[in-house]
Amino acid sequence: MKSILILTLLLSCFNGIYSNLTLDELMDLMKAFRQQCETKSNVDEELVDGINLGKFPKDPALMCYTHCILESLNMIRKGKLKADLAIKNVNTFLPANMREQWVRGITACKEIGDEITEPCERTFAKVECFYSNNDHFLFP
Template identity: 30%
Template sequence: MFRFAVAVICAVVLADTLRGTSAGMSMDQVKQTMKMVRNVCQPKTGVSVEMVEGVQAGNFPEDNNLKCYMKCVLGMMQSLKNGKYKPDAAMAQAKILLSGDTRDRVIGAMEKCRNAADGITEGCEVAFVTTKCIYNADPDCFFFP
């Protein structure tokens, strides 16, 4: 629990620090932030590293641990709250953290998936469906811890 709290605090502080800038983070900084999120969510959910790494390549097996890992990640990124996807919060984070064409493409993918999980009530499934939709909307700029 302590690691989770520290990671959330770090992510919020980093986002708040960058809020005043329009440049966003470098891809190396994004990857470091994502690594921190993975280091909290992967052990918490028990999903295998191989399964997590497969998501980046577009592999979305029907696995409950993977789905709940996605819920943890989206929750840490303030994009999922009470089992509901918060696209406006997700896009606000993307605006803060990313820059240029990458930011615009990620936000576009998020917008396309705004309602992907409508009617789904279970939080892990909401996260899974939303993440898979965002990947399919623009796999070339998709990144996930």
Template identity: 25%
Template sequence: MKVLAFLLILACCAATIHGRAVPEALALLTKGLHQECAKETKVSEDILTKGKTGEFTEVPEFKCYLKCLLEKLNFISEDNVVNYDGMISILPPDFVEPGTKMINDCRATTGTDGCDLAWNLNSCLYKSNPKEYFLL
């Protein structure tokens, strides 16, 4: 489930508009995670749709939605430390090269809190490779 959820995080922001689509099986398996975090943070679907095309709305609901996804996958600690190696370790074979580069490009990402860090990280991942980025 953790692998699938992480892949969904990387998948939704590019969707089919910017390149990589979320595989249907992955989308179905991680749908619950998306729904759980969206409900928990009260982020609007409009803001999530914009995020899928690289338009990262700077509002607490979206920032904390991104953190929620990372938390549920254990890719961010309670102390707001990102587990980049863990993210890399679950990349599917056809995404290892671009995904590893994207993650490595963003290792220096910081934030004022966990939500800000998650938003900055996703913004960085998108900027690193918009064609390969996707969001859950």
């Protein structure tokens, strides 16, 4: 957990350095988040890999994995998407060719699932919506 906080702090403080990350560099940085959240949610790795292929089975562990990732990135608080921060992070950290689609997806999905009371399910609904609204979808 300490290393995740340090990584987040470094990314926030030195966003000029990280603003031109390649896709591979970004995914390398996200490995720590993935490992932490896989362990915390006890999710099957195959289910996690399926997210980037558009596979969204209603598995409680997978739902909580998505929640853990977005919460670790400080994009979700109490199950609510912080859309402004998410858009800022997209514009700071994602490669330029992915930004427009991600901003469009966040904007389209920011209120999706808000009526769902369970935080993991609510976040999962948003992630599934992001996938549907983004040709450059990528999830750790």
